[in-house]
Amino acid sequence: MSIRGLFPIDKWDFKSESILMNLPDEDFAILSANQSEQPYSKGEVIFREGGYPTGIFYIKEGKVKKYKLIDGGEQIIYVANSGELIGYHAVLSEERFPDSAAALEESVVGFIPKEDFFEVLQRSNILSRRLLKTLSHEFTVLANGMTLFAQRSVRERLALQLIVLREKYKTNFKPGEPVEINLSREDLASLVGTAKENIVRILSEFKEKEILKTKGRKIVIYDVKKLIEIANYK
Amino acid sequence: MSIRGLFPIDKWDFKSESILMNLPDEDFAILSANQSEQPYSKGEVIFREGGYPTGIFYIKEGKVKKYKLIDGGEQIIYVANSGELIGYHAVLSEERFPDSAAALEESVVGFIPKEDFFEVLQRSNILSRRLLKTLSHEFTVLANGMTLFAQRSVRERLALQLIVLREKYKTNFKPGEPVEINLSREDLASLVGTAKENIVRILSEFKEKEILKTKGRKIVIYDVKKLIEIANYK
DNA sequence: ACGAAAAACTGAAAAAAGTCATTTTTTAGA
DNA sequence: TCTAAAAAATGACTTTTTTCAGTTTTTCGT
Helix, strand or coil, X not given: CCHHHHCCHHHHCCCCCCCCCCCCHHHHHHHHHCCEEEEECCCCEEECCCCCCCXXXXXXXXXXXXXXXXXXXXXXXXXXECCCEECHHHHHHCCCCCCEEEECCCEEEEEEEHXXXXXXXXXXXXXXXXXXXXXXXXXHHHHHHHHHHHHCXXXXXXXXXXXXXXXXXXXXXXXXCCCEEECCHHHHHHHHCCCHHHHHHHHXXXXXXXXXXXXXXXXXXXXXXXXXXXXXXX | CCHHHHCCHHXXXXXXXXXXXXXXXXXXXXXXXXXXXXXXXXXXXXXXXXXXXXXXXXXXXXXXXXXXXXCCEEEEEEEEECCCEECHHHHHHCCCCCCEEXXXXXXXXXXXXXXXXXXXXXXXHHHHHHHHHHHHHHHHHHHHHHHHHHHCCXXXXXXXXXXXXXXXXXXXXXXXXXXXXXXXXXXXXXXXXXCHHHHHHHHHHHHHCCCEEEECCEEEECCHHHHHHHHCCC
């Protein structure tokens, strides 16, 4: 049995992967009609907090961070993987973007104008129903995240994030091969909600416990079970 | 200009108040048909984490806390006021309740079976559209909450919660009259994500600064502006 | 392959938060 | 109104986290 089976990672990881999959042909045609795609290089901003949304984004390749700017620094809220949809909250709530998005690696992102998105929402209730389900699930996951921040130590939070990130970076590696997480200490710190120095310190602790190794900025995970223990993951 | 006007409290406070308001008569009739209502005394549990949802709840009178159980203690996620809808996330995501709900004071709560709720969702897209908007907004607010936990000190978090709670308890008092927040130190601690001792200590700090007074368990707020400063509220 | 710039790492000290034991005050029921 | 139980408040102490100043290592463009 896989770790994935034993421990429902997605309790801590909302995914919007399936929203646009297998929609009726007509709906799909509308969404495709004016769709455009664009490559983003590492670090490039896709949309910015406070901007007016003109459509939704679909990650075709790569990984994207969603983050909020906060006194000079940033707080990463979520790492979205290829296949996922981003930017639709602001479109649906008819507000400005509450957060920014930037590529974590070379990525390709598709764009669908909000008019087309709304047209499909209007036409069929399949998309509505899926979105309601996804948004409700996301709410649940975020509430878990809040509890995590409020009740767990930095060490526990880091352990859990490493488990979640390992799942995201899994796709880049062959099964059985140890997974390498390719994220700067600064981004990792921002995701965990602490300073980069603490991440470095706790990572070397984990190295001593033979949970992982670091290769420059890459973190190679060897012992997920110990991480689960440390994360006190339930 | 009111504090409310100057500072958009609802950046930190999602409200589902208007979801069922002014729906088309037919939709409203369906929702009312099998609706039932029940009084809950202070502390009484309305639904429990892990249970299977059979419908959604509407707070007619009183206040309700939504919380997650976590190693013996609890983490309060949200204080819902009269007029608000709760329990619909689990119904929409077709999962079990991710959190529990209990009355914070004598309350009256209405119950609408999920079949009726789904029927209205199916019939008209007004409710769908509203829910999509509300859920997206809630997502944004929760993400703000996460950032708060991750980046702010206990003092700042408490100050902000007092501002938000003051708005909720406002309805119980005449305009101009100082607002009394009636919440145990333990619940307040759980909402802020710290131990009750810390709440007591920071509250007495605030008393010295003439921001508030305490009357037993009640907290009377006198100087919201200072709280806003401390909360570093942007 | 080289060198400058960026990122990662280290140590020490200060501040913040958490814990535990105990006293005082408040609440709620008889 | 009195009293027992619950909640709030206080003090001393421990642990965790933050901060700052610096060194070493890695990365990346040429």
